Amino acid sequence: MLSTKAYGAQxxxxxxxxxxxxRREPGPHDVLFDILFCGVCHTDIHMSRGQFPRSIYPxxxxxxxxxxxxHVGSAVSRHKVGDTVGVGCLxxxxxxxxxxxxxxEQFCNARVGTYNALERDGKTPTYGGYSTRMxxxxxxxxxxxxxxxxxxxxxxxCAGITTYSPLRHWKIGKGSKVGVIGLGGLGHMAVxxxxxxxxxxxxxSTTDSKQADALRLGASAFAVTKAPExxxxxxxxxxxxxxxxxxxxxxxxxxxxLKRDGSLVILGLPDGPISLNAFGLMLKRRSxxxxxxxxxxxTQEMLxxxxxxxxxxxxxxxRIDQVNEAYERILKxxxxxxxxxxMASLR
Numbered sequence: 001m002l003s004t005k006a007y008g009a010q011x012x013x014x015x016x017x018x019x020x021x022x023r024r025e026p027g028p029h030d031v032l033f034d035i036l037f038c039g040v041c042h043t044d045i046h047m048s049r050g051q052f053p054r055s056i057y058p059x060x061x062x063x064x065x066x067x068x069x070x071h072v073g074s075a076v077s078r079h080k081v082g083d084t085v086g087v088g089c090l091x092x093x094x095x096x097x098x099x100x101x102x103x104x105e106q107f108c109n110a111r112v113g114t115y116n117a118l119e120r121d122g123k124t125p126t127y128g129g130y131s132t133r134m135x136x137x138x139x140x141x142x143x144x145x146x147x148x149x150x151x152x153x154x155x156x157x158c159a160g161i162t163t164y165s166p167l168r169h170w171k172i173g174k175g176s177k178v179g180v181i182g183l184g185g186l187g188h189m190a191v192x193x194x195x196x197x198x199x200x201x202x203x204x205s206t207t208d209s210k211q212a213d214a215l216r217l218g219a220s221a222f223a224v225t226k227a228p229e230x231x232x233x234x235x236x237x238x239x240x241x242x243x244x245x246x247x248x249x250x251x252x253x254x255x256x257x258l259k260r261d262g263s264l265v266i267l268g269l270p271d272g273p274i275s276l277n278a279f280g281l282m283l284k285r286r287s288x289x290x291x292x293x294x295x296x297x298x299t300q301e302m303l304x305x306x307x308x309x310x311x312x313x314x315x316x317x318x319r320i321d322q323v324n325e326a327y328e329r330i331l332k333x334x335x336x337x338x339x340x341x342x343m344a345s346l347r
C-alpha cells in the first residue's frame with residue numbers, strides 16, 4: 001500500500017483535518033498520479049457532514065481532481081507518465097449492465113463513487129482528491145487538454161459535466177432558448193456551455209447583483225425573478241430551463257416560462273419533496289426532469305468541447321488548510337464561482 005497525505009473528516013461533526021490514508025499499489029490496468037488541484041463541490045459539505053443517506057468515516061472528499069501521471073500499469077494504453085489527467089465523480093462501475101454498455105456509468109447500480117463509497121470488493125473505502133495522489137483504473141481516468149488551465153479545469157469534472165449532459169441530451173444548439181435558474185458554481189458553467197453551443201441564454205436570478213457577471217459569461221439576457229412582471233414577460237419563452245439551485249422554487253411559475261414541449265431540468269438537489277401542478281404541464285406538453293452528472297465517454301466529450309471553446313470555471317484558488325473556511329463561505333454563497341485547492345499546499 002502507498003501511505004498518502006490527505007485531509008478529511010473523522011465524523012459528521014469534525015472539521016476537515018490532516019490524516020494519512022492508504023492508496024493501492026497500481027495494478028496492470030491502473031494509473032497512479034500526483035494530484036495538482038482539487039475543486040470543492042457543495043456535495044463535499046453534504047457528504048462530510050453526514051447529510052446524505054450513507055457516510056463512511058474517515059472520509060476524504062473531492063471529486064474534481066486534476067493530476068499528473070507518475071506510473072501506469074503494464075496493460076494501460078490510454079495514458080502515459082507525464083500526462084495531465086482528471087478524475088470526476090466515478091472511479092468504477094460493474095461494466096456489464098446496459099447502463100455501462102451505453103456509456104451511462106452514472107446510472108449503474110454498482111457504480112463506485114470517488115469517495116464515500118466502497119470498491120467493488122464491497123469492503124475497501126474510496127478516498128477523494130483532498131490528498132496528494134490517487135490510484136484509479138485507466139477506464140475512469142480522463143484526458144485533460146494542454147489548452148485547459150489545470151486549476152480552472154478541475155470543476156469541469158463535476159459542475160461542467162452536470163450542466164453539459166442535459167444540454168446535450170435535450171439537443172441544445174443554435175436558435176435554442178435556455179433559462180438558467182441561479183448563477184453559482186453550476187449556473188455559471190451552464191451559461192458558458194449553453195452559449196458556446198449557440199443558445200440564447202437568460203439567467204433567472206432573485207437579485208440583480210450578478211447581472212454584469214451573467215452577461216460577461218455569455219448570457220444574452222438577465223431577469224430578476226422577484227419582479228412579478230418577469231414571469232408575464234417571459235411566459236412561453238424557453239425550450240429548456242436548468243434549475244441549478246438547491247433552494248425551493250415556485251415550479252409552477254417556471255413551468256409557465258416553457259414553450260410547448262419545453263423541459264425544466266433539476267440539477268441542484270432539493271431539500272425535500274417538490275410540489276407542482278400538473279395542469280401547467282398538460283397545457284403545453286411540458287415536462288419536469290432531473291439529471292445526474294454524465295458517463296465517462298460524455299465527460300471526455302465535455303472536456304474536449306471546453307478545450308475547443310476555451311471554457312473553464314471561474315475559480316478562487318486556496319490552500320488545503322483553508323478548506324473549512326471555504327465550506328462556510330460556500331454556505332453563504334460567498335464565492336465566484338468555485339473554490340479549487342492547490343494540492344502543493346499539502347506536500
